[in-house]
């Protein structure tokens with residue numbers, strides 16, 4: 001399906017400008033990575049992807065719960081959906097769009113970009129975009145790599161391939177130290193890693209004592225005291241004058257998902273900890289900050305207007 005990208009006519013948002021006189025409420029970007037409970041990296045060693053179709057999908061119910069929590073606001077968000085999920089649940093794609101959210105791509109098969117190589121990456125993002133656009137009837141501009149597995153060192157070709165495959169932005173890098181992902185020395189602000197590639201909108205971090213700390217969601221959000229996380233994001237907004245990018249998964253709200261007893265303890269802790277308290281945490285987060293879709297929060301940067309480099 002051939003559909004035009006919307007950015008040429010997109011209105012610029014008031015939160016894009018800096019004000020020095022009156023305090024303003026910065027609008028942060030809310031994002032959801034839509035995948036099923038059995039597709040996560042933590043279980044990649046114990047769940048064979050050939051078994052995925054028979055594992056009892058729960059993504060419909062858990063994504064419905066996310067849509068309901070957003071509808072109460074209402075809050076509009078960006079949904080990075082796996083092509084694999086869209087292929088099986090096209091009606092879910094239409095539900096997401098009907099509620100006013102941005103449809104974006106999480107790739108097709110949830111394979112690490114830094115493991116599959118450039119050729120398979122191109123095929124994966126091409127297939128995902130085609131499936132999503134066919135299911136939704138809209139242009140898909142955004143991409144998020146599975147497990148934030150894009151970095152300049154290991155995937156220097158990724159941003160150019162994304163541009164060639166019709167994407168307009170990536171939100172796939174996490175400038176932190178982590179055993180599964182991240183590149184601590186990656187830029188913390190929107191940047192264009194490759195002049196021929198798409199812009200990168202990194203996950204939000206807080207710089208403290210010379211270290212980048214994650215301030216974007218994930219297991220940290222489920223486990224740390226909520227107030228600590230809130231203080232971190234407020235600090236990003238107030239002191240840096242920057243919107244944050246938050247992410248979570250529908251399975252993080254699903255206390256009824258099957259338990260993977262055979263997975264290593266570390267993987268189980270990473271996946272299951274904090275899930276019972278997650279709905280309440282998300283509710284507080286939605287109420288404590290202003291939120292919008294990633295393509296609107298960073299409309300200027302996606303349209304090519306990068307902010308001046310700032311050391312932070």
Ligand SMILES: [Zn+2]
Nearest residue numbers: 033035146147
């Ligand atoms: Zn994922």
